[in-house]
Amino acid sequence: MILSRVLETLEPLVPLSVGNKSVKGQPFWTIPKTPCYSIVMANPMISRLFHFLSRFIDLTEEEARALAELDLIREYKKGEYLLRAGETTSTSYFVLQGLVRSYSLIDGEERITQFYQEYDPIAPPCTITGEPSDQYLDCLETSILVVSTEEQAEENLEKYPSFERLCRVLSDKWMAEERTSFNKYKTLTPEQRYLDLVEHRPGLLQRVPQYQLASFLGIKPESLSRIRKRISQRKTPGRSAM
Amino acid sequence: MILSRVLETLEPLVPLSVGNKSVKGQPFWTIPKTPCYSIVMANPMISRLFHFLSRFIDLTEEEARALAELDLIREYKKGEYLLRAGETTSTSYFVLQGLVRSYSLIDGEERITQFYQEYDPIAPPCTITGEPSDQYLDCLETSILVVSTEEQAEENLEKYPSFERLCRVLSDKWMAEERTSFNKYKTLTPEQRYLDLVEHRPGLLQRVPQYQLASFLGIKPESLSRIRKRISQRKTPGRSAM
DNA sequence: GATCTTTCTTAACTTAAGTCAATGCATCCT
DNA sequence: AGGATGCATTGACTTAAGTTAAGAAAGATC
Known part of the structure; x- marks a missing residue:
């Protein structure tokens, strides 16, 4: 084969x-x-x-x-x-x-x-x-x-x-x-599953509303929102405090 | 077919x-x-x-x-x-x-x-x-x-x-x-998954230690233990108090 | 039968997702 | 423009699983 x-x-x-x-x-x-x-x-x-x-x-x-x-x-x-x-x-x-x-x-x-x-x-x-x-x-x-x-x-x-x-x-x-x-x-955790989706099926993020992505990832829209926030804060750790 | x-x-x-x-x-x-x-x-x-x-x-x-x-x-x-x-x-x-x-x-x-x-x-x-x-x-x-x-x-x-x-x-x-x-x-939730396992693959419960079942269900052994307790308390609601 | 080991349970505490509710922000409609 | 709708975000609080640690129970060994 x-x-x-x-x-x-x-x-x-x-x-x-x-x-x-x-x-x-x-x-x-x-x-x-x-x-x-x-x-x-x-x-x-x-x-x-x-x-x-x-x-x-x-x-x-x-x-x-x-x-x-x-x-x-x-x-x-x-x-x-x-x-x-x-x-x-x-x-x-x-x-x-x-x-x-x-x-x-x-x-x-x-x-x-x-x-x-x-x-x-x-x-x-x-x-x-x-x-x-x-x-x-x-x-x-x-x-x-x-x-x-x-x-x-x-x-x-x-x-x-x-x-x-x-x-x-x-x-x-x-x-x-x-x-x-x-x-x-x-x-994988929900957060890892989201990152995996971003990496492997990025087209979906453009084609599907977030609340449906959340459902697909097995979580609530509010949780996906928080996960995305967590990730973006981690990626931009500087420029805080004054 | x-x-x-x-x-x-x-x-x-x-x-x-x-x-x-x-x-x-x-x-x-x-x-x-x-x-x-x-x-x-x-x-x-x-x-x-x-x-x-x-x-x-x-x-x-x-x-x-x-x-x-x-x-x-x-x-x-x-x-x-x-x-x-x-x-x-x-x-x-x-x-x-x-x-x-x-x-x-x-x-x-x-x-x-x-x-x-x-x-x-x-x-x-x-x-x-x-x-x-x-x-x-x-x-x-x-x-x-x-x-x-x-x-x-x-x-x-x-x-x-x-x-x-x-x-x-x-x-x-x-x-x-x-x-x-x-x-x-x-x-399904972890608890529902466990109940599903009990119903559909009861043999496994006899053949596999609980901590491995927990892993298979995607949870920790401690959680499975709690889930089982929750279930058994629900099934035997009487004979309490005095 | 006493001991050692593995497995299971329990408890106190932490963490992250769920829930509920309010708000913001688009877009669509007329 | 104004209003309605649908979607995303945020916050306060709840719930259930994770973590850590300590025992209890069950099995294996000698």
């Missing part, structure tokens, strides 16, 4: 602007170079999908065409729900552009469990377990997603065996990431 | 005794009934592996033989390390019997991130990312594990395409479980 090498070469997409509100009408992310599957290049979002997949597998022209013709890409408006607690779905998503969040309702309060941004998979546990979801899924920004049901996937996995491999490799990668961030969450 | 049905029918193994110290020399878990692959039945541990796998896939006699002949099952002594922080490995495990824990060292203190028991997979993120592990892996009990390197897996996935499907299905199942427990950890 050469996934480690693969991951090293996967450069993140470069944002065109800070915050998606500031430059309206423009795509938020640059369109990446991608290997040339003929049918595919017309649509920049399909192109983006193949750019991502090319890091993990070499699809034949036929497979690429088949995948493109499945026509899996959909746009969801800001505020639109993909899933509500209590429902069950067999649908998974993959974010090509935009921002989706998952949260659960605890005593009437939204507790955000994840933000899904460009190149993130959204695989609700209920697609596997069949149990009613305890999570809500909604779009914080108008988002362009790859949409795939289990049934559809199943069908095409049989037709194109190399998809099976692709799915397994991606599952493994995402599993490792999930484990790693779980471990981080467990071992 | 019929994994939801599959999961419903997967009954947990029944422990023979409470705590592995009490009944020495006896197997801790009953040996399950399993479909009859001829080569396999000799060894109860291989039998157990196939019992588990049969819930997810029907292997041909040839595939079953191939899998058995890979000779992947090993015993590790109590206290033995499978992985240390700083190292990288391509080896994953699957617990047939025993108890393994992962932890990281924070300021010289062991912070337990997971207990792996019967039927749990152990897939260190470094097998995928290639980065040095931040986690230690060691056996809390003498354990019997399926041992599999990426290279070996890779080789056999090519030879036996249905293994590819098996791996993907298992990855998906484990991914869903990982997500679910992450969400739980985020949304």
